[in-house]
Amino acid sequence: MKYIRLTNSMSKEKQIVVQGGQKIEPIKLYVCGITPYDLPHLGHGRCYVTFDLLYRLLSFLGYSVTYCRNFTDIDDKLLNKSEKEFGTPFEFSRIAHRYIAAFEDNMLSLNCKKPTYEPRVTETIPEIIDFVQALVDSGHAYVVGNDVYFSIDACPDYGALSHRKLEDMEAGARIAISEKKRNSLDFALWKGEPDGHYYKSPWGYGRPGWHIECSAMAKKFLGNTVDIHGGGMDLLFPHHENELAQSQVLQKEPFVRLWTHNAFVQINKEKMSKSLGNFFSLQDIFKQIDPQAVRFYFLQHQYRNPLDFSLHDLAIARQAYAKLAKQFDPIAPIPFDGAEADVIIGQMVDFLKDDLNTPGMFGVLYKHLDLIRTDSQFAGKVKYLLQTVLGLKLVPLEEKEIAITPEIQLLLDQRERARMAKDWAKSDMIRDQLVGLGYKVQDKKK
């Protein structure tokens, strides 16, 4: 397979990322980052491991990549948390500081490479204001008091990315209609605030709406066209639809060549999220399972498929990863070029090129695992691939952490069911049992 292909959320088809002969130009990758108001959870882990894999794969194949990922460091959620903790919304940067540190720590543990740029909203205010002004000047946005709204009436393709019909969206949005908006789907570019609050703008004091930051940051760091724009599936609408609308109306060239989204981590078929209160923070998970094994667990699933999380499956993945790490421990990695042809390794790389099909890649690996013992060239190259592209450190895990016996599996299952049913007494009882068997069990907050 010559090219790397990814599923484009817009066409719902696999699309070649870059045509041949374009290797000189860096590939521009933009991935929406976090709103740092709470601890990052497994869903964040999956998203950023997915795009880290893409970043690593492109680099391995010889492309240079400019990778930009933002922090939404001013937002209602941050202001509310600041109000709750400090009695004032104006300490929001202390909240941001704390959770950005947690996020960076988690990313390091998951062996995710740092993006080229990590802009913050609070450091991009002049560019955001300029962007909003350009939209007002071009007639795509309107000012109401101290607020500025984007007018979706000036945008006939609105809904094309998320495959939504305008009528359906309007019917849904009418319930929450604001007196200030001309159309119920119009969204805030700038939120007016009392004098002296937050930032000064041509429309008075205030702060940016959510969506505008990514358009302004993409333009600032990557130029008018982003080659690959990624994020979690939950960002498809309205966030990415709005980003696309506000960026595209100002230019002829495409804002994004390829939109790609990773599926959710879910529990009992429900999306894992803070708002649903069914999330596991990465920090809590890492206390139980080595982050290397958590990364391996994510990569065992293709990014487009929902991942039904269970502690039991994670423990099984940990066991498989520990075995793999142990097997590769004595082997010295042998660097090789992405273009280098080698039948079995070529098959592994081809699976990765085909929409990041990591399960397919692992399938080839496991089929030929015996070769590791007999063919040192093969073994060294595979180790290099796993370390460099998959980002698996392959450092042997401490044996004491977990040895899953059928008995332990049963207890983990039962405990998980009890926790899902919020049967804390039972869950505590099983925890005590596990502790009694010599296992350390860390509880997340109830």
Ligand SMILES: [Zn+2]
């Ligand atoms: Zn974004």
